Amino acid sequence: MSKEKLLNQGRPRQFEDDEVIDAAVAVFSENGFAGTSAQDLCDGTGLGRGSLYNAFGSKQGLYEQALLRSHEKSMSAQLAILKQSGSAKERLRILLFWGIAEDLEQPEQHDAMVLFSALERGSKDEAVASLNKEYRQRLEKALVSVFTEGQENKEFAKKASAIQMARGFLAGYYGLRVLNKNITDKDVLDDVVAGLLANL
Template sequence: MSGRPKEYDGTAVIDAAMDVFWTNGYEASSTQALCERTGLGRGSLYHAFGSKQNLYEQALRRYQELGLEAQTAILEGPGSARERLRALLQWGVDGDLEPAKRRSCMALFSVMERSSKDPVIDRINRAYVNRLEAAVCHVIAVGQRNGELSGDRPALEMARAFLASYYGLRILGQAMPDRAFLADVLEGTIARL
């Protein structure tokens, strides 16, 4: 008679795997590192998730879910449209410059590492960007309606330009981890609204 499988908290395991993938990327995350961080043996890990790829997909979805919760809380929070958009940019800068981990956006990293090679990861990332785009577009449309933001361009076009700046800022956070430099990029982005 075989023993009963070890009980585990699926969310905690996915969060632990997310930490490994977020730090190392997909390719550099070994099964051994995933086992050590999650506390599961190799057999249990594969039994529970099927493959490293499936675990990565679940970890990426979890990362994006948590990110969207934080980002939409900022975008739906108090303040003017401009203040909320500035707060979102600042949230990205603060996260990228966090001294303890110094790692950028896992979603952005997954796009650069996996989207062109993996249609499932590409779909996951497109869905994430579409949801963030909708939230940003809503804030911009409200800001345009109340006269706070320029109405010269369609809200969707402005939201896409904002997202280009947002993700560019996230990349610069890794290439130029200088708060004053990033503050200039942030303020320049806000000034164009």
């Protein structure tokens, strides 16, 4: 299902409250799609099963709405970092440490769902794959702008194109986010960040 269809998917007005979808995000982030039951969603959102299914159609429908909400929240935060003033490398450093803080301090928030959706559903679910592709492309476009600026002001060498550097950085960034789920030693994560930035 396309992002436009998800945004325009009709449901009763009383369920337009983002708090309901945010509550579902927390449940899906903790349990994954397969591990989340209808009762888990009822407990997490405070709504009855009939109300949930009337509003969203199915667990899949609610999952897609929750993922879309997570994409919008996460993208807004990341773009705000990449578009702020300061050197290109400093913005990248802030983004990396923002990712660490999000994962370590808020394990059941929007960025966790974005990451888990790619690992759990990315190769199985066309709607999830489509949403994640759009998310990655938007972040990649913002990173290309940062690397282009960095090359123009000679912060970064032109040993690779801006898009190649952006994609290489993305690989390291996503790898760091996965490590965050398995490593709680912040010194190790700080070393990963230092290594990523040293290679630019």
